[in-house]
Amino acid sequence: MEPEASERPKDLVLEFPMGAIADPYRAHLHHIIPIDFNSVQKLPESHVWHDKSHESLFGVPSADPLPVPVIDLMDSEASSLMIQACETWGIFQVIGHGLTKFMEDVESEAEKLFGLPVDQKLKALRSPGGATGYGRPHISPFFDRHMWQEGFTIMGSPIDHAKQLWPQDYQGFCDTIDDYQNQMKALAEKIIRIFFKSLNINFEELNWLNDSGLSSPGTALQLNSYPPCPDPTRAMGMAAHTDTSLVTLVQQSKTSGLQVFKDGVGWVLVQPVPGALTVNLGDYLHILSNGMYTNVLHRAVVNQQIQRFSMAYFYAPPRDFTVSPVLSRVTGQMPKYRSLTVKEYVDLKGKHLEKALSLIQI
Ligand SMILES: C=C1C[C@]23C[C@H]1CC[C@H]2[C@@]12CCC[C@@](C)(C(=O)O1)[C@H]2[C@@H]3C(=O)O
Numbered sequence: 001m002e003p004e005a006s007e008r009p010k011d012l013v014l015e016f017p018m019g020a021i022a023d024p025y026r027a028h029l030h031h032i033i034p035i036d037f038n039s040v041q042k043l044p045e046s047h048v049w050h051d052k053s054h055e056s057l058f059g060v061p062s063a064d065p066l067p068v069p070v071i072d073l074m075d076s077e078a079s080s081l082m083i084q085a086c087e088t089w090g091i092f093q094v095i096g097h098g099l100t101k102f103m104e105d106v107e108s109e110a111e112k113l114f115g116l117p118v119d120q121k122l123k124a125l126r127s128p129g130g131a132t133g134y135g136r137p138h139i140s141p142f143f144d145r146h147m148w149q150e151g152f153t154i155m156g157s158p159i160d161h162a163k164q165l166w167p168q169d170y171q172g173f174c175d176t177i178d179d180y181q182n183q184m185k186a187l188a189e190k191i192i193r194i195f196f197k198s199l200n201i202n203f204e205e206l207n208w209l210n211d212s213g214l215s216s217p218g219t220a221l222q223l224n225s226y227p228p229c230p231d232p233t234r235a236m237g238m239a240a241h242t243d244t245s246l247v248t249l250v251q252q253s254k255t256s257g258l259q260v261f262k263d264g265v266g267w268v269l270v271q272p273v274p275g276a277l278t279v280n281l282g283d284y285l286h287i288l289s290n291g292m293y294t295n296v297l298h299r300a301v302v303n304q305q306i307q308r309f310s311m312a313y314f315y316a317p318p319r320d321f322t323v324s325p326v327l328s329r330v331t332g333q334m335p336k337y338r339s340l341t342v343k344e345y346v347d348l349k350g351k352h353l354e355k356a357l358s359l360i361q362i
């Protein structure tokens with residue numbers, strides 16, 4: 001492996017000619033409408049991925065990398081294991097959460113949704129200014145090629161889009177999604193409490209638990225489908241990115257595809273563990289910890305045989321919350337980032353994607 005292949009790429013987006021519309025909130029329809037995956041036999045030129053900054057999609061790292069840590073929530077050491085995992089990896093898997101039933105239910109709803117005829121799915125298409133509904137990844141406008149993916153983004157209740165997808169029969173989907181979001185929210189808060197405690201932030205004092213007004217957390221549920229791909233080594237499922245969240249809980253189906261970038265190693269596969277949820281640390285915990293906790297760079301690759309699904313639950317602070325490197329106050333080190341509100345950060349990320357962090361560096 002070339003030595004530079006194991007250095008985390010700094011300015012990902014520079015590798016791609018940015019379209020005129022770099023702001024996801026002003027995406028053109030061609031950044032939103034997925035192709036009809038059933039109708040293509042050969043990988044279209046529009047989906048051939050040019051990614052010069054990383055080693056080839058399926059390149060195996062020279063040294064056998066350590067697997068991503070798997071942590072049992074019932075383990076008395078769970079909290080310190082999570083913290084350890086995030087100083088290095090920025091990602092771990094959790095088992096022992098007792099949520100298997102909810103995970104199975106949501107996966108079968110996702111399968112049902114993406115199995116609908118294309119015309120039906122397009123009825124729930126995300127609008128150019130909108131955040132929720134069916135379509136390509138929100139980060140699509142940053143890339144000059146398309147990803148081999150279709151997604152469905154939910155914020156709060158999915159009822160409006162669900163009615164368009166299943167005019168008579170939307171309730172089951174909505175109930176399953178509501179239950180799942182409630183469970184994921186509780187688990188996300190449990191994990192965030194652990195990290196906040198390590199940073200001397202009192203989660204209870206933040207008063208996010210009361211779900212009203214401006215001070216409620218920003219949450220989203222993203223359902224992803226990656227259809228079988230005729231030429232997987234030349235295509236990309238989900239381009240490399242870090243999540244705009246404190247933590248993201250990712251449920252992978254049995255089929256592997258999620259990869260994380262580990263400094264000094266390169267791309268490492270997150271091996272699906274039955275019943276496990278993957279916890280990705282996002283940008284906000286990275287800033288709050290003054291860079292101590294890694295906001296994990298990750299991507300999803302595709303395969304030729306099996307349609308792969310993933311469900312990602314994003315948990316972010318309320319939009320008016322000021323994110324600043326609190327760890328620097330605790331330890332006396334120099335802050336690496338300037339303080340800014342969640343709203344400001346979202347705007348920066350919408351314009352600059354992964355360069356957003358370097359723009360707020362001190
Ligand atoms: C709450 C979020 C977080 C978003 C934007 C918004 C709704 C959907 C999320 C995703 C989901 C898919 C990957 C990603 C990179 C994308 O394209 O859309 C995510 C993005 C982010 O983490 O920035």
Ligand SMILES: O=C(O)CCC(=O)C(=O)O
Pocket residue numbers: 222224238243250252257258298299300309310312
């Ligand atoms: O499909 C996956 O495993 C990852 C999806 C992802 O990173 C996301 O939705 O943010």
Ligand SMILES: [Fe+2]
Pocket residue numbers: 241242243248298312
């Ligand atoms: Fe992600």
